[in-house]
Amino acid sequence: MRHPTPFTCLWVAVALLGPAVPSLSAQGAAPRTEGELRAFYQRSCIGCHGEDGSATAADGRKLKGRDFTSEKDMQGTTDQGLAKTIRKGLFFGMAMPAYKNELSEEEALLLVRSILRKAKKGEPIQTPASAMAKSR
Numbered sequence: 794m795r796h797p798t799p800f801t802c803l804w805v806a807v808a809l810l811g812p813a814v815p816s817l818s819a820q821g822a823a824p825r826t827e828g829e830l831r832a833f834y835q836r837s838c839i840g841c842h843g844e845d846g847s848a849t850a851a852d853g854r855k856l857k858g859r860d861f862t863s864e865k866d867m868q869g870t871t872d873q874g875l876a877k878t879i880r881k882g883l884f885f886g887m888a889m890p891a892y893k894n895e896l897s898e899e900e901a902l903l904l905v906r907s908i909l910r911k912a913k914k915g916e917p918i919q920t921p922a923s924a925m926a927k928s929r
């Protein structure tokens with residue numbers, strides 16, 4: 794049997810993740826806390842951007858995109874620009890889904906500032922136990 798290409802896998806991921814993501818706070822509930830956004834990152838982003846944000850998924854697949862843990866890669870980016878991309882999505886050979894229905898502008902900015910900007914290579918983005926309990 795022919796193995797599916799990484800691209801196929803990602804398209805499948807988009808198809809599976811898209812409808813499964815809950816859309817609570819973008820529809821007016823209280824904004825998520827940093828801990829809840831960490832849980833959101835783990836649910837929605839690690840498949841492509843990696844547990845630590847280094848653009849390498851846990852199974853070793855490489856996104857070939859920006860490495861959030863690399864100062865060099867992050868040079869020239871703005872918090873607003875990155876937050877906008879998260880909400881709008883992006884097509885770059887393959888698709889980054891749009892999260893505007895799941896994340897408010899405020900939440901996307903908090904995610905960039907307090908999670909992606911602080912990501913360190915080899916250190917999985919952790920979800921505090923309190924946020925795990927809440928996100929259930």
Ligand code: HEC
Nearest residue numbers: 803806807837838841858859875878879885887888889890
């Ligand atoms: C299906 C795969 C996929 C998922 C899931 C995904 N992304 Fe992306 N993302 C991409 C691709 C592809 C790009 C474009 C390449 C790049 O710049 O890394 C991208 C780009 C980005 C960028 C812009 C980087 C830049 O170069 O300006 C940010 C920020 C980002 N993603 C954050 C997230 C966050 C946060 C989540 C979860 C809420 C997420 N992504 C989920 C595939 C994905």
